[in-house]
Amino acid sequence: MFEDINGNDNDEFKFDAVNICLLVGWAPFVIAWGEYNSAFTEWLVQAYFLTFMVFINFPRWYEKRNLNKSWFWRALALTFGVVHPVILAGMLLVDVWTKTEWHEGATVLSICAVGAILELAVFNKILNYFRPETGDETGDRRNVF
Numbered sequence: 001m002f003e004d005i006n007g008n009d010n011d012e013f014k015f016d017a018v019n020i021c022l023l024v025g026w027a028p029f030v031i032a033w034g035e036y037n038s039a040f041t042e043w044l045v046q047a048y049f050l051t052f053m054v055f056i057n058f059p060r061w062y063e064k065r066n067l068n069k070s071w072f073w074r075a076l077a078l079t080f081g082v083v084h085p086v087i088l089a090g091m092l093l094v095d096v097w098t099k100t101e102w103h104e105g106a107t108v109l110s111i112c113a114v115g116a117i118l119e120l121a122v123f124n125k126i127l128n129y130f131r132p133e134t135g136d137e138t139g140d141r142r143n144v145f
Contacts, residue, residue: 018060022052033108039095046095046112047088054119055080063127075130079123087119 029048033041055076059067066072094111 018056022049022056025052039092042108043088043092043095046091046108046115049112050087050091050115050119051084053116054084054123058120058123066131071130071132072127075123075126079119079126083119083122083126087115091115 026045026048029041029045033045035041059072059076063072091111098107
């Protein structure tokens with residue numbers, strides 16, 4: 001219960017190989033957004049960041065023990081196939097609906113943050129649905145949020 005009381009290694013953003021790949025892979029989208037300044041390029045910046053954070057970093061940080069479990073991959077596939085496209089479509093709708101000459105970085109990140117909050121909340125519910133009740137040391141039904 002109190003194993004992480006003295007500190008958790010997930011308390012901060014660390015520059016490991018995965019996060020460096022996030023930033024390097026994100027750069028072309030940010031450059032395209034700065035160059036072409038369209039709602040589509042803005043959405044690409046948001047979509048890449050959201051996809052990477054939800055499907056790469058979130059499992060690495062909060063579900064390390066469950067990465068090799070079949071129930072985790074079923075929940076991940078359901079989220080990726082159903083929830084993620086709906087959230088991305090909503091973000092694109094907001095980007096196209098707010099017709100401004102230039103969306104500031106704060107606007108882009110706030111739209112992405114709202115999408116991430118919605119998607120992670122639904123993802124957590126799906127994980128808790130698929131998570132085994134008992135018989136497994138990783139089967140506790142704890143909420144991440």
